[in-house]
Amino acid sequence: MIENYQLSPHFTFFELTKTDKPQFQEANRDVPDEMLRNLYALAWGILEPVRVHYNRPLHVHSCWRCPLLNRALAGASSTSQHCYAQAADFDVDGIPSKDLFDWIRLRSRLPFGQVIHEPPSTVHLSLGKPIWRRSGEALRRFADTDEHGDVSFRYERIE
């Protein structure tokens, strides 16, 4: 039986390891030590600053994905930062996701690796390679089109 605990002031282990696929829930809480270190870095390094900035509940939809769970998700890449406990998909209570996305990429100065707006309501945010390397503010912009033809943008920090 795995027990819940706080990873950081606002985020629990269960929150960052949950899945909406109940058959994988237990496996997804058997987190290897090196991935647990990444979960702590993610919680303290980028989720807490967003939570504290808005001072509203931040709802994590999906964070760590064990290999079994990731394989079960249609279209999920095996190189996704979710598979390294370095990325979280979330929303912030009452904040339009486009505003959240714009604040993170333009003004937050967070040491993130990648931020992606996933309309209608989700932002994907990941750690940069080493979290302490805040090299420059240059971002490369990519336009993505979803199945409805809607365009969203993602930004990658240029090393």
Ligand SMILES: [Zn+2]
């Ligand atoms: Zn994601």
